[in-house]
Amino acid sequence: MTNRRQFVTALGGTAALASMHPLAALAQAVQQQVKIYYGFPAGSAGDSVARRVADKLGNTPFTGTNPVVENKPGAGGRIALDTLKTSPADGSVLCLAQASALSIYPHIYTKLSYAIPDFATISIGAVMTHGLAVGPMVPASVKTLKDYIAWAKANPGQASYGSPGAGSTPHFLGALLGLSTGTDLRHVPYRGSLPGINDVVGGQIASCLTPAGDCLPFAKAGKLRVLATSGSQRPAYLPDVPTFTEQGFPEIVADEWFGFFAPARTPAATIAVASTAIQAALKDKAVADGLLSVGLIAHGSSPEEMKKSLQAEYERWGPLVKKIGFTAES
Numbered sequence: 001m002t003n004r005r006q007f008v009t010a011l012g013g014t015a016a017l018a019s020m021h022p023l024a025a026l027a028q029a030v031q032q033q034v035k036i037y038y039g040f041p042a043g044s045a046g047d048s049v050a051r052r053v054a055d056k057l058g059n060t061p062f063t064g065t066n067p068v069v070e071n072k073p074g075a076g077g078r079i080a081l082d083t084l085k086t087s088p089a090d091g092s093v094l095c096l097a098q099a100s101a102l103s104i105y106p107h108i109y110t111k112l113s114y115a116i117p118d119f120a121t122i123s124i125g126a127v128m129t130h131g132l133a134v135g136p137m138v139p140a141s142v143k144t145l146k147d148y149i150a151w152a153k154a155n156p157g158q159a160s161y162g163s164p165g166a167g168s169t170p171h172f173l174g175a176l177l178g179l180s181t182g183t184d185l186r187h188v189p190y191r192g193s194l195p196g197i198n199d200v201v202g203g204q205i206a207s208c209l210t211p212a213g214d215c216l217p218f219a220k221a222g223k224l225r226v227l228a229t230s231g232s233q234r235p236a237y238l239p240d241v242p243t244f245t246e247q248g249f250p251e252i253v254a255d256e257w258f259g260f261f262a263p264a265r266t267p268a269a270t271i272a273v274a275s276t277a278i279q280a281a282l283k284d285k286a287v288a289d290g291l292l293s294v295g296l297i298a299h300g301s302s303p304e305e306m307k308k309s310l311q312a313e314y315e316r317w318g319p320l321v322k323k324i325g326f327t328a329e330s
Helices: 004-011 022-029 045-054 075-085 145-154 169-181 193-201 212-220 268-282 285-292 303-324
Strands: 035-038 068-071 093-098 119-134 160-163 186-189 207-211 225-229 255-263
Touching: 035 045, 035 075, 045 068, 045 093, 045 119, 045 255, 045 268, 045 285, 075 093, 075 119, 075 255, 093 119, 119 145, 119 169, 119 193, 119 212, 119 268, 119 303, 145 225, 160 169, 160 193, 169 186, 169 207, 169 303, 193 207, 193 212, 207 212, 212 225, 255 268, 255 303, 268 285, 268 303
Parallel strands: 035 068, 035 093, 160 186, 160 207
Antiparallel strands: 093 255, 119 207, 119 225, 119 255
């Protein structure tokens, strides 16, 4: 997204669907048990969103007990969405997924088995920004993005960056940085953020582009140096790190979100009750503080706002993916 302020304003525009008839919603939407799929391993940033929200959904008009979070890692989150697509469309099965799984993947996977119309949007859960971090392979004198680019050009054999996976938003942010500066930055894909971060800390690769929150504990310990973040504004948890935009790269902007989805055929009343419950959970101070501690900003939305945001991201990334020239097979 090109403007964090516009993004947040758009998300904040709708209240908790108070006009919906409560008795009709209860009659159609209450579930005694709900399952939430998440397409990456336990312990990752998005997993924290799923579990913290799930812990607040029991005894609400949506569900009688706290939902069970089931991790289905693999294929960059596509396995979880594939499973959701064919799940019962009654509110008993949801999925938490990153926006790129539906806004970027359709542009790069020629055999992708799902599309945006296969799912119903419920609520955005949290917004994250990505960060470029360097480790011990990069000299301590490299303190800014400009310094890093100069070092990478002078050391092409070492100029590598890890990402959570091929086709991920961080992968493409790094590719755009290379194109914008005429620098040959070698991409090293990993299965998730932490393996790549560990290799940067260990000196196996020079840098990583990854959700900034995943870098926090390593940066605080002095094992990583975060040189830039991808948001349109500096994140509250890294206030001293300038954005790519501030450092002269306005195209490298991404406030990516995790959002809750249901199968496309799920009744609108069920979606509305689920959205209201999720939005309420995200306003809980303990949930918001817990997410901020791992580099995520809690932010709910109406189903309509989430759908509009997803479509805008899909349209934005189409030409960028074409510019980068990356394709992949499923």
